Amino acid sequence: MLSKRVIACLDVRDGRLAKSVRFVDTRDIGDPVEKAREYYLDGLDELVFYDITASSDRRRIMLDVVEAVAAQVFIPLSVGGGVRSVADATDLRLAGAEKINVNSAAVARPALIAECADAIGNQNVVLSMDVRSVEPSTTCPSGYEIVINGGRRPMGIDAIAWALEGERLGAGELVVNSIDADGTREGYAIDLTARVAEAVRIPVIASGGAGLPEHLYEVLTAGKADAALVASMVHYGDYRISGLKSYLHERGLKMRMSW
Amino acid sequence: MAIIIDYDAGNLRSVQRACREVGLEAAITADPDAVRRADRIIFPGVGAAGPAMRSIAARGIDAALREAIARGVPTLGICLGMQISLDYSEENDTTTLGLIPGRVRRFRFESRALKIPHMGWNEVRVTRPHPLLADVRPGDEFYFVHGYYPEPARPEEVFAVSDYEIEFASALGRDNYFGMQCHPEKSGRVGLSVLARFAEWNGTC
Numbered sequence: 001m002l003s004k005r006v007i008a009c010l011d012v013r014d015g016r017l018a019k020s021v022r023f024v025d026t027r028d029i030g031d032p033v034e035k036a037r038e039y040y041l042d043g044l045d046e047l048v049f050y051d052i053t054a055s056s057d058r059r060r061i062m063l064d065v066v067e068a069v070a071a072q073v074f075i076p077l078s079v080g081g082g083v084r085s086v087a088d089a090t091d092l093r094l095a096g097a098e099k100i101n102v103n104s105a106a107v108a109r110p111a112l113i114a115e116c117a118d119a120i121g122n123q124n125v126v127l128s129m130d131v132r133s134v135e136p137s138t139t140c141p142s143g144y145e146i147v148i149n150g151g152r153r154p155m156g157i158d159a160i161a162w163a164l165e166g167e168r169l170g171a172g173e174l175v176v177n178s179i180d181a182d183g184t185r186e187g188y189a190i191d192l193t194a195r196v197a198e199a200v201r202i203p204v205i206a207s208g209g210a211g212l213p214e215h216l217y218e219v220l221t222a223g224k225a226d227a228a229l230v231a232s233m234v235h236y237g238d239y240r241i242s243g244l245k246s247y248l249h250e251r252g253l254k255m256r257m258s259w
Numbered sequence: 260m261a262i263i264i265d266y267d268a269g270n271l272r273s274v275q276r277a278c279r280e281v282g283l284e285a286a287i288t289a290d291p292d293a294v295r296r297a298d299r300i301i302f303p304g305v306g307a308a309g310p311a312m313r314s315i316a317a318r319g320i321d322a323a324l325r326e327a328i329a330r331g332v333p334t335l336g337i338c339l340g341m342q343i344s345l346d347y348s349e350e351n352d353t354t355t356l357g358l359i360p361g362r363v364r365r366f367r368f369e370s371r372a373l374k375i376p377h378m379g380w381n382e383v384r385v386t387r388p389h390p391l392l393a394d395v396r397p398g399d400e401f402y403f404v405h406g407y408y409p410e411p412a413r414p415e416e417v418f419a420v421s422d423y424e425i426e427f428a429s430a431l432g433r434d435n436y437f438g439m440q441c442h443p444e445k446s447g448r449v450g451l452s453v454l455a456r457f458a459e460w461n462g463t464c
Binding site: 001002003005040045070071072074075076093094096098120121122123124172173201202203226227256257258 | 270272273276277279280305306374375377378379380381398400402404422423444445446447448449451
């Protein structure tokens with residue numbers, strides 16, 4: 001059977017590593033290539049780079065980072081942030097990304113998901129959704145709403161409906177990022193993750209809120225996630241990838257334990 | 260010269276990079292003459308069997324590959340590149356190369372708990388020793404992404420199996436041909452070990 005995956009997310013701004021807390025203030029925490037290599041050697045199952053560069057020459061910088069990482073990290077590498085077209089996706093793939101994450105641009109123009117799926121294969125298209133909880137309404141009956149632009153812009157789209165639409169359009173995997181939980185280190189949004197995972201048949205990656213090893217256990221069991229995304233809890237050295245995996249393994253989850 | 264066959268079947272540079280990591284320089288090529296001249300061939304690929312076979316036929320790669328394999332050139336098939344070495348694939352109802360007797364079937368599950376494609380890390384259990392799997396230990400996992408799986412007709416051509424509700428062949432081969440369903444280029448140290456062994460393989464097993 002498949003192992004549960006631990007995925008590290010590295011936010012990259014201007015070629016350097018940054019970690020956002022509730023999507024505001026970011027601070028530089030190092031060289032993404034070095035960090036990626038360190039995690040790879042420590043048993044990481046998959047790596048996600050998220051480009052949060054604002055500058056206009058962003059794409060070249062990011063392609064260089066991806067290229068450098070792909071030359072020394074031999075696990076699946078997923079890249080997102082600002083992917084607006086098949087050309088963006090193809091460039092990142094040639095630089096060495098396995099999977100491409102689409103987010104805001106897919107909300108604005110859902111056909112982007114299908115176009116990318118046709119060009120690079122469903123299994124390589126990851127739909128990343130930023131979600132906040134709201135009062136259930138006719139537009140958002142689940143009580144979860146899609147937001148874009150780093151959480152600043154509510155879209156009036158129900159998160160469960162969007163997950164199903166993304167699957168229908170050809171996304172091979174979903175990242176469910178709770179902006180309520182993001183950066184808090186108080187635990188993943190369990191109910192949200194479980195509801196998305198129950199609605200779709202593609203793998204779900206839980207994101208936002210990891211602070212303790214038990215948070216990963218919770219979201220991989222009660223939250224029904226296939227993979228747990230971690231960021232600040234490993235970036236600042238509080239926990240190691242290998243330590244998290246050993247903990248989950250000891251609690252009975254199937255994990256990849258030799259690397 | 261080692262080559263990686265390019266037939267519009269996905270991104271081949273990750274295979275090339277992983278080969279480089281283990282000291283194997285391999286050129287990416289779609290030229291059938293380069294396939295004929297190669298002394299080591301990697302036949303990778305993701306995508307669908309139908310378009311892949313059409314692309315191979317249109318470029319004349321099928322004949323060149325058959326000749327090379329018949330001549331004893333060490334050849335490694337990966338994922339779709341392995342699947343089309345069998346006789347037939349249910350994917351697009353495709354007649355494939357027929358290098359290894361058997362067929363490729365689609366995963367069919369009643370249970371909603373099992374997702375298709377089979378994507379992620381799973382154990383590859385060696386069932387028959389093979390030089391390319393010499394460094395694979397019990398419990399070692401590889402990275403998989405596939406919705407179809409190979410079903411070789413001859414048990415003696417299966418070298419490793421994996422479980423995804425059913426048990427399927429995750430490594431198969433005969434003589435100088437070896438194929439894996441998983442992606443050694445994305446499978447960390449153990450995956451690189453297969454490529455390192457391939458770089459030095461003389462084509463016997």
